Structures are given as structure tokens and as C-alpha cells.
Amino acid sequence: MKTSLDLAAVDALIIPGGESTTISKLLVNFDLMPQVRKFAKTKPVLGTCAGLILISDEVIGALPDQELISGLPVKTERNAYGGQLSSFEGSAVFADGTSENVAFIRAPKILEAGNCEVLATHNQEPVAVQFENLMGASFHPELTGATHLHKLFISLVEEHQS
């Protein structure tokens, strides 16, 4: 998804990992920010790692001029675990007891989950949350082949389509 035409053609959006500053600058530079914000008001969006930062309402450690998509009522901290030396693989334990190995890479932390439903935790701290049509996770499910979060997101998309 790189252009407004791409965005108009999709029912749901996954904002993956990457550099949140880079993604937000490109959204602004390519004039996509207003359209993505509008999309995130009603349609299903899953943000992982950098994607979580972008959909968070409040971010500690964001650049002063960093524009966010916002909408997810959480407070997150960028690079909360530290730099690349502190990146790790660990377990995400979901509400139904499913536990999956996932990757935390220069990962953010969800400091306050507000009114969100907590979908998964790591060492008792929330690492995946949902609020209405928005899902956010501080980890990368895709690098380890974990699928549980994707299944939850697909259910959300299906609910929105029916």
C-alpha cells in the first residue's frame, strides 16, 4: 500500500514493523496521512511494532514533529526495551491460553492500555490490545511464523464485512 488508490481498494490495513518515524514522514510527504486517519476511524487496522506506535494516541519518545495516525487509546513508549542489543525472541500469551514465540525488535512497550481489551501479554505486561476496529501489537508475529494474532485480525475483518 503506497498510494491513495491502493488504500481505496482494501477492506483492512496492516501497518507492519519498520521505522515509525520513516513511515510517518512518508505518510505526510506522500499526502496519505488524512486518508489513512479516516480509514482507521471505521475500518479494521492492525499495527505491529512501528505500526502500533503510529496508531497509538500517546507516544513517549516520538519525535517532536512526528505525526501519528492515532485512534488506539494507549500510551506506548518507543524503543522501550533499548536498541538492537536488547531485541529478543519471547512468548506472547493470548487470553485463550495460546502461547506463541514472537520477536521483539527495538520494540515499543504498551505502558497504559486504557479502555483496550488486552489480547496478549509477555511477562504479565500487555503486548497486544484491541479497541473497537483497531488492533495493536508491540511484537512481530510474522518473523517467527506465529499466526494467532492474524487469526484474531481476520475474525475482526470478517465481523466488519458482515
Add this chain to the structure above:
Amino acid sequence: MTNNTTESTPLVKSGLAEMLKGGVIMDVVNAEQAIIAQDAGAVAVMALERVPADIRAQGGVARMSDPDLIDGIRAAVSIPVMAKARIGHFVEAQVLQALKVDYIDESEVLSPADYINHIDKWKFDIPFVCGATNLGEALRRITEGAAMIRSKGEAGTGDVSEATKHIRTIFGEIRSLSSRSDDELFVAAKELQAPYALVKQVAREGKLPVVMFVAGGVATPADAAMMMQMGADGVFVGSGVFKSGNPVARAAAIVKATTLFNDADVIANASRGLGEAMVGINVSDLPAPHRLSERGW
């Protein structure tokens, strides 16, 4: 770290490179340039004392940068910061790890410290990126623990022809490997001077097991987009940005062309009014001893 976790696994190391995909990594020599790079949308910066064009012009032994310089750049930006160690100089790599940079580039742009061995990169928690001119070289670096490969090109020239040659060579060799039968892969491993298991994996998957960027001589938005159209996962721009007339505009234009690399209208607009490109040197005019891409074994 807390319980049930493992740090610095190969997946975690190559995972950061996965996050840089589609992006531009820029060489910077001070905090001001690092901020320009970050504002332009670079996914990471390479902190060094002299860009390759200056190393080339000034000559002498090129070494790891001063830790103060690296710390200053790390403090100025929030995107990942990479730094270069000399080929084979494992203590420079230890120092860079102690400085907590996000990635180490074992780089032919600096003067080699060992003309036989590269660094044993498995011993480090910090991931490494290494240069390669062909598939065998890339696979040897991965065997030594590199978590990311960049084709070498000829750094500091602004001449993209070597970058083109290297990416075409690597992808061509991968394609030819994929067409070989299983019993021909033993000899392929011998020819590539790379381990059989890795050769077999590349033949089966049709790609390298790690992310591959292109480097060396990229100076314009069109150069960057050409590398992306040829299949690069992203682009390193060394001297091309800060040796040009208008670094702010050129940095943003190269990021834009790298992101929307298939859209000629976008690349055309990104190419307008950028001022002077770096002057550059034709690689064919460089005497062989001064070709950096030939460093690496």
C-alpha cells in the same frame, strides 16, 4: 533480560534488516547530516568520519570512527545507527558493540585489517552487514554470521555501473542455481566456495536467506529506483547525498524514488531541481589498486 526470552538470535539479528526493507540508509558524518537524513525518511544512518568520496580523495588508512562522533549521531536521531569496522578487525567490532550501535558494517570502504580472514560475526550480539560482489562472497559472509548483505558497487564514485554489475551477478547466479538439479549442487558449492547446505537452501528458495541492499555509486533518484527494479531490498547512499549541491532535497527525492520505484512520473518529479549531483569518477578511470570492491575474500 526478563524470563522466557532469548536475545540476539539469528532471527532477531536479520529481523531488524527485514524492517529496513524498501528503505534508504544514508552515510552521515555528523549530527546535522543525521537529522537531515532522518527528516528525509531514511530508515537508518551509517555513522562515519569521512564519506567514501573523501576517503578516496584524501587517501591514507581509513579506520573505525571516533566513538564521540558515533555517540553524537546516536544521540541526534531515533532511527537505527550503523557504523563501520575494517574487514577482519574484530576489536573495532567489539568497540562498536560496546557503543551499542544497531548494526556493524564490516566494510571494504575502510582499509582492511586482515587480508585473509573476515570477522567471526557469530561471536557478536550486534548484527552485521557485509559487502559482496557475487553469490559466493555473499554466502561466505552469511556463513561467517552476516545478517544482511549489501552488494558492493564502487563506493565514493557516483558511478552506478559496478552496483549494477554486482546485483546482476548475484541475482543471475541465484537464478542459475535454481535451475540446477540436486546432484549438481555439490559442484555448485565447490565453484561458489560456499557451504553446501547454504547453496542448497538458496537453490530451493531462489533467494538469499537474508535481506540484500545495494550500495556503491548511487547518486540520483533514478539510480536508486533502478536498483529497486532489479530486485534490491533497499539502497545505501554514501557520498551521493552529502556530496551533492542540495542534500536536503536530494535525500528526500532518493527516498521517494526508492519507495515508489516503479512509478516513472514520481521519479521524474523527484529528479527535478535537485541542483548538482556529486561530480563523481568513472570506475573505468580508477586504477585497479584503488577499487574498493576488490577488497573482501
